[in-house]
Amino acid sequence: MTWSDDSQTRVLYVQTHGIDDPGRSATPFFLAAAAAAMEFEVMIYFTMYGPTLLRKDVVDKIGPRGDQGEPLRHFIEQATGLGVRLLVCQPSLALNDLSLDELIDGVGSSAGRRSTTSRSRPTP
Amino acid sequence: MSEPAAPAVDKVLDCAGMSCPLPVLKTARAIKELAPGQVLELLATDPGVEPDMQAWTSRTGNELLGIANQDGVFHVLIRRAR
Numbered sequence: 022m023t024w025s026d027d028s029q030t031r032v033l034y035v036q037t038h039g040i041d042d043p044g045r046s047a048t049p050f051f052l053a054a055a056a057a058a059m060e061f062e063v064m065i066y067f068t069m070y071g072p073t074l075l076r077k078d079v080v081d082k083i084g085p086r087g088d089q090g091e092p093l094r095h096f097i098e099q100a101t102g103l104g105v106r107l108l109v110c111q112p113s114l115a116l117n118d119l120s121l122d123e124l125i126d127g128v129g130s131s132a133g134r135r136s137t138t139s140r141s142r143p144t145p
Numbered sequence: 146m147s148e149p150a151a152p153a154v155d156k157v158l159d160c161a162g163m164s165c166p167l168p169v170l171k172t173a174r175a176i177k178e179l180a181p182g183q184v185l186e187l188l189a190t191d192p193g194v195e196p197d198m199q200a201w202t203s204r205t206g207n208e209l210l211g212i213a214n215q216d217g218v219f220h221v222l223i224r225r226a227r
Binding site: 051054055057058059060099102103 | 166169170172173174200201204205
């Protein structure tokens with residue numbers, strides 16, 4: 022998963038918190054969705070404990086407000102529905118004893134690709 | 146931003162009671178369901194909707210036809226550009 026070559030305006034969000042901190046689970050998806058609505062090209066990069074938020078068996082069970090309010094899947098699909106792409110750090114999968122198969126569909130891996138971060142540019 | 150004649154509305158999106166950034170997210174999706182030239186009317190109570198929709202239309206190229214506050218509800222008219 023890489024950036025398009027023609028986009029002038031890219032935003033990369035980096036998610037480092039995982040399922041142990043559900044209060045921090047939804048906001049990156051919200052911010053990314055808002056940037057995508059503004060027609061930026063947007064990715065969220067899941068590193069450290071971030072990949073745990075994308076587990077198939079997790080997205081319907083946790084949310085930023087616990088048992089109240091929407092589950093995490095709602096916020097994920099709100100973002101991806103606007104074109105946000107999700108990318109996991111391959112070494113962080115190993116850190117969390119996860120494989121790509123255990124994550125929701127559509128998640129890309131950083132393995133063997135050109136570096137996402139080196140090709141992104143700061144946005145004013 | 147006065148309107149001599151109110152344009153015909155092709156779709157109404159009711160975001161009353163929703164807070165930022167939901168009206169923007171839903172507008173971004175709703176406008177794609179219209180054909181270029183068609184008009185979306187967004188209803189919202191979030192006070193941020195006025196600067197938000199000015200920024201959003203300016204950035205996306207869609208045309209902001211007007212924003213009117215009627216009894217606390219913002220009526221935002223947007224024409225899809227492309």
